[in-house]
Amino acid sequence: MAASLQSGNRASGLNEVNVLRTTRQYEWVIEKFSELPSRKLKSATFSGPNDDGVKWLLHMYNNVDGANKGYLSLYLMLTPSAINAQKVVSLKVKIFSSSKWWPPVSAKFFDAKVDSTKGWGWSKLIKRKLLLKKSNGYLNNDTLRIFFELSTNETPDRCDADDAAEANTALLANQEELLMTSEGEYNDCVLVCKDDVTVHTSKTFLAAQSAVFRAMLRPNSGFQEAQTGRITVGDYNSVVMTEVCRFASCGRVENIEELVEELVAAADQYDLPELKQLCVKRMCSTIAKENVSRRLVIADLYNLAPLKQAVFNFIKSNGLDLTDYKQLVTTAHHQNLLFELIGALSLQK
The missing domain is CATH 3.30.710.10 (Potassium Channel Kv1.1; Chain A)
Known part of the structure; x- marks a missing residue:
């Protein structure tokens, strides 16, 4: 069983997909996903979008007991070494499907205040049974690939919560x-x-x-x-x-x-x-x-x-x-x- 965070730099174990001035994109590859026990899984650490030396990681909770049992939960955290650090960031996450009938799992949050004790993410990102069903196409050779993008700002057309609620209504x-x-x-x-x-x-x-x-x-x-x-x-x-x-x-x-x-x-x-x-x-x-x-x-x-x-x-x-x-x-x-x-x-x- 293996879980790795891939970016372009294989020597460091980080395989970076893309680097922009205020954005970094990564792919977290988790092999033999169906065999994972019901527990917390941590990604490798990775750099933020500003190259300021602060390291980040993802926490994934796989079918743990409690209110979120049966779901995959995902949270963005700062490493414990980032003492007293607080960052305002945006995160986008996607899990793509190889099936033309199933859209990618997509989630995002904007301008969240993250520190080493408080993460941001989703308690119910997706039902685990949807991931495990082969015909849905989310697992290829029992491998889960989570593509995510971390940035320090968001596109200018982002509306605030009140505008979004009004538009949705x-x-x-x-x-x-x-x-x-x-x-x-x-x-x-x-x-x-x-x-x-x-x-x-x-x-x-x-x-x-x-x-x-x-x-x-x-x-x-x-x-x-x-x-x-x-x-x-x-x-x-x-x-x-x-x-x-x-x-x-x-x-x-x-x-x-x-x-x-x-x-x-x-x-x-x-x-x-x-x-x-x-x-x-x-x-x-x-x-x-x-x-x-x-x-x-x-x-x-x-x-x-x-x-x-x-x-x-x-x-x-x-x-x-x-x-x-x-x-x-x-x-x-x-x-x-x-x-x-x-x-x-x-x-x-």
């Missing part, structure tokens, strides 16, 4: 108006829903958010849906699938209070993790005596640990009467759910 609003109210003339995909109503949407946005739709709609996949752009959705009505499409294209949902339990089921079935997370958050905040038993069953059915814990906490605080227990017994499909509930209640005493 306007962009999403325009997308929503075009895709959700245009009666299909700008869409290339039709969902035939449970109530025999069709919902027009975009293949691109569906595929971007859902691994299931991505596989189904991929050109030359052999699926009929890829050729016709017509997908039969037998489990959900048009109201639910309209909101699934709205989230895929615009990042928001209408009437989530009324639809949340159906939406989380659709998000689970079609693998829309961000929509699923949104639904879980809303269900956790709206647990009530009238829905607590149903929410517990949903948490168990779709393996929603945060929701299950929120239900247990609600039951501990509010209790359950005989009617609630009977409802749970008649709706629960797994005996272990009752045992979990009894265990949670016993901890209350």
Whole structure:
């Protein structure tokens, strides 16, 4: 197993890709990536863009336990020898794919204040399973290549955070108006829903958010849906699938209070993790005596640990009467759910 930082100078172990007056580019090459243990990995040290003698390095966390388990995390650090040093830098990172169907993983931050105790980076740069899947093309011969660029300034057209947020809001609003109210003339995909109503949407946005739709709609996949752009959705009505499409294209949902339990089921079935997370958050905040038993069953059915814990906490605080227990017994499909509930209640005493 080997991990090296490559720049043009092989004698020093640094293989530099490009040097400009205020920019340096590097490629971190990590061989046998799939065999890496779940731990922190440090790159070799490298020079910054100003040749001021200060050394830098990258910290990569590979599938470590905690909130970021299952993800690749990456942070830029100054070496401990840079005592009391603080640098303002910008960093761009890319992981390229050899597959024409997958775009490069791309991330950047601007004008971050980095020192030897505080790094800057991304706790969830990319899901590890996406890197490991051969067809995605991110690993060549089980080798991960992270291309990054460190600079002391950024392009003059960079907008500040407020401008970016405003532009993003306007962009999403325009997308929503075009895709959700245009009666299909700008869409290339039709969902035939449970109530025999069709919902027009975009293949691109569906595929971007859902691994299931991505596989189904991929050109030359052999699926009929890829050729016709017509997908039969037998489990959900048009109201639910309209909101699934709205989230895929615009990042928001209408009437989530009324639809949340159906939406989380659709998000689970079609693998829309961000929509699923949104639904879980809303269900956790709206647990009530009238829905607590149903929410517990949903948490168990779709393996929603945060929701299950929120239900247990609600039951501990509010209790359950005989009617609630009977409802749970008649709706629960797994005996272990009752045992979990009894265990949670016993901890209350």
